[in-house]
Amino acid sequence: MTVNDDSFTNWKTREEIAESMIPLIGKLHRERDVTVLLHSRSLVNKSVVSILKTHRFARQIAGEELSVTETLPFLQALTSLDLGPSQIDIGMLAATYRTDDRGLSVEAFTAEAVAGATGANKIEGGEGRDVVLYGFGRIGRLVARLLIEKAGSGNGLRLRAIVVRGGGDQDIVKRASLLRRDSIHGQFQGTITVDEASSTIFANGNAIKVIYANDPSEVDYTAYGIKDAILIDNTGKWRDREGLSEHLRPGIDKVVLTAPGKGDVPNIVHGVNHDTIKPDEQILSCASCTTNAIVPPLKAMEDEYGVLRGHVETVHSFTNDQNLLDNYHKADRRGRSAPLNMVITETGAASAVAKALPDLKAKITGSSIRVPVPDVSIAILNLQLARETTREEVLDYLRDVSLTSPLKRQIDFTTAPDAVSMDFIGSRHASIIDAGATKVEGDNAILYLWYDNEFGYSCQVIRVVQHVSGVEYPTYPAPAV
Template sequence: MTNTWLQSLALVESMIPLLGKLGREHSVKVQLAGQTLMADSVTGLMGIFDKHPELDLTQVYQVLEQALASPSKQRVLALEALLAEADVQSILATPSSEGETTPVVLYGFGRIGRLLARRMCALGHTTPGMYLAAIVVRKACDNDLAKRASLLKYDSVHGTYDGLVKVDDTNQSLIINGQAVKVIYASDPAQVDYASHGIKRALLVDNTGRWRDRDGLNVHLQRPGIERVVLTAPGKEMKNIVFGVNDGDLTKSDRIVSAASCTTNAITPILSVLEKKFGIESGHVETVHAYTNDQNLIDNIHKGDRRGRAAGMNMVMTETGAAKAVSKAIPSLEGKLSGSAIRVPVINVSIAVLSLTLKEATSVEVINQLLQNASNSAELSGQIGFSAEADAVSSDFIGSEQAGILDSLSTKVRGNQATLYVWYDNEYGYSCQVVRLMEKLAQAQLESESVREEQAA
C-alpha cells in the first residue's frame, strides 16, 4: 500500500457513505476475501485493509463509486474480483433485481435471538435478500415491549447496541434503526397466523431449542406465511449445516435445516482443512465452555446431571454431541471423534481442545501456516480466525465474527499427534454463522421466485 496512514484513513472515511448506500439503496454487500466491509466503523475497515497491504485504496474507492453508479444484479460483490477486472462494467452491467426480499421471523428472543437481531439490523450492514419482520415471544410482564427493547439495547456481555431502538406500543412493535419489527405474543407455534400480520413466504428461525426434530419444527411450516425453518441447535432428521463447510449440500427442497451448535461450528471448519490436507485417524474434542442460561445460578433441581449445581462457582462436567455432529458436515469423520465438555464460570467465550491423530506426521509450523492461509481465504475467512497474540485470554474474543479462532501459540505437534486450541464466541460468532446461513437460504428463495416469475411470463 503506497498511501500514508492519514491518506489511507481519509480514503476509508470516504468509503463509508458508498458502502452505506450500496447496502441501504441496493441491498448489496461488499466483501474482501470473504469478510464483509461494514459501513459502521472506520476502524473496522482499516483493520481489514491492513491485512491486504497490496491494495491501492484509491482504486478501491473508484470501484465502489462505479458499483454505486451501476448497481449489480448480484447481492454480494467480491471486491477482489472487481479490482482484477479491467472493465468493471462487465460485472456491473445488469441492473439490480427489484424482487421482494424475504421476511425473517425470530421465534424466541433470548441470547441468540437478540444477537441475530443486532447482526441483521446493524448500522452499515446489509443482509442480502432478507429483513427482520417479526419476533415471537411469550409475554413475560405488563411492560414486555419495553423490557425486550432494553435487553436488545443493553447487554452485559456485548455492550450497548450501536443502533436506535424504540417502542411502538400502538402497533406492538420495536422500531430498530427505523425498521418496524412486529412483536407477536404466543406460547405455541400453532397459535400464530403470520399472514394476518402481512408476512408471506418467511424464513423462521427457531431459537428456543424446544423442538429439535422434524415433526416438532414442522408445526411452524404449517402456519400461514412460513416458507422455511432454521433451528439454532443440533437437529434430528434434517441437514445440520456448518456454513463454509457443507452449505453446498442445501437444496431448494430443504425446508427445515439446522445451523448445528456453536461448538460444532467452531471446530468443523478447522477439522475440514486438516482432514483435506493430512487425513484424520481419530480424535477427542474437549470443550471448556462458558456457562449458559440452562444452568442454575445456585444449587437446585435440574433435569440434567450436574447442571443443577451453581454455575458461577463450579467447573461442571457435562456432555456434548458436538464432536459426533461434525460427521454430519464431514462424513469421512463418522465414528472417529469423541467429545466431552466442562462448563466454567465465565459468561461468554469458550475454547475447544482438539486432540487429533493425523494420517501423516507434520509440524507446528506447517499446521499453523495451513490454518493461517485458510483464515485469509475467501472461502473460510468468516469461519476460521487466527491468533498469534502472546497475552490472549478468553475475553479478547468477545464479539469475534469467526466461528472459531486458532490460538497458534498453543499448537502442539509430536509426529502425527496434534493438539489444537480453538477459541470461539459461543454467542456472537455462532450468530454470525446463523446469519450467513439465513442469507444463503433467502437468496436461494429469491432465485426460485425469479425463476417462477419468468416461467409465468
C-alpha cells in the same frame, strides 16, 4: 521533523483516507446491496478507527499491514461499475493485484475480478424475504441485531416479527431494552423505539411486530402481512421434525433451528455442508456453536492431511441452562452454581460431526467443561493425522485457509501472543485458530480454537438463512478452491 512527528502525520493521513472511504462503502451498501469486506470482515457501518484496525489486522494473517492507501483505489474503482448485489473483498483485490504481472490498471483489474457481479451477469435484487424469530433470548436477540444490520437496501432479509410468551406489564418495553443494551456485546448500533399500542419495535427504521403466543398453533402469520417467511426457532423446545413442523403455519415456508436437530433433521454447518440442503427442505438445524467451531477446521485438516481419529475438549462459557446458585437441574452437575464452579458436562458436538461431515471416517470423541465466563469458549482439537507433518507446515496451511479458501468466513487465525477469551467477543467467524498454542509432533496435531459461542454462532445461523432464502450473494474475488 522527529520520528514521532512522522508517525503522527502518517496516522492523520490514514485517518483522512479512511474517513473518505465511509461514504463510498455506505453508498454501495444502500444503493446496490454491495457489502465491502476486508479479508472477510465487513466494513459497512464501521468507524474510521475500526477501518484502520481492520487493515492493521491483516498483518496477523498475511504477515504485513494493509494500508488504506492501497485499498482505496479498489474501492473507488468499484463505485464506477454497474454492480449488482454481492460481497466484495477489497483486501483480496489488493492482495491478488500485487501478484498479477499483466500490468493492468487498478480499474481494469477490478472490473475483471468482479465481472460476475456486473452488467448482464449481476443478480437483480428482489423484494426480500420475510424472517420471523420464535423466541427472543441470547441467540434470538443477536440474530435480530444481525438481521437489522444486514437490511441494507431492503432487498435482502427482513425481520418482520418476533414471537414470545407474554411477560406482563411493559413486556415489549423490557424486551426492546434487552435488544438495545447487552452486558456482553454492548450497545445496539442505532436507534430503537417502541409503539406499545401496536406492539411494534422500530429498530433503525425496521418495523418488527411482537406477537404473543404460547404455542405455534396460535399464530396465523398472514394476518400480519407475512408470507413465505423463514422462521428461526431459537427456543430449543422442539428439536425433531414432528415438533418443528408445528411452525409450518400460514405465512411460514421454512423453519431453521438454532440447536442440534434430532432424527432426520439436517444439521448444517455453513461453509461445510450448506450446499447439500435440498431446495424443498422445510426443516433444518444449524447444529450447535461447538459443532460450528470444530467442523470447519476438522474439514480443512481432513482435506490436507487426512484424520484417523480425534478428541475434542471444550472449555465452554456458562449458559442460561445452568443455575446462578445451586438448585435442582435434571442433568448431572448442571444444577451447581455456574459463576462459581468449573462444571464437567457432555457435548453432542463430537457425535454431530458425522451429520456435517458424513465422508469423515475418523472416530471423534468429545467432552466439555463449563467455566465461569459469560461468553467465548475454546475447543481443543486433538487429531491423529494420516501423515506426519510439522507445526510450521500446519500453521502456514491454516493461515492460508483462513485467508483465501472457501472456509475463510468460518475460520479465522491469530498470532497474538497475549490473546485471551475476551479478545474474541464479537468475532463473526465460527472459530479462530490460536497459532501460538498449536502443537504438532509427527502425526499428532493439537489445535486450540477460540469461538464466540453467541455471536460467531449467530453469524453462522444468518449465513444458513441467507443461503436457503436465496439472498446469499456471491463473494468476489472468488476464493481459491
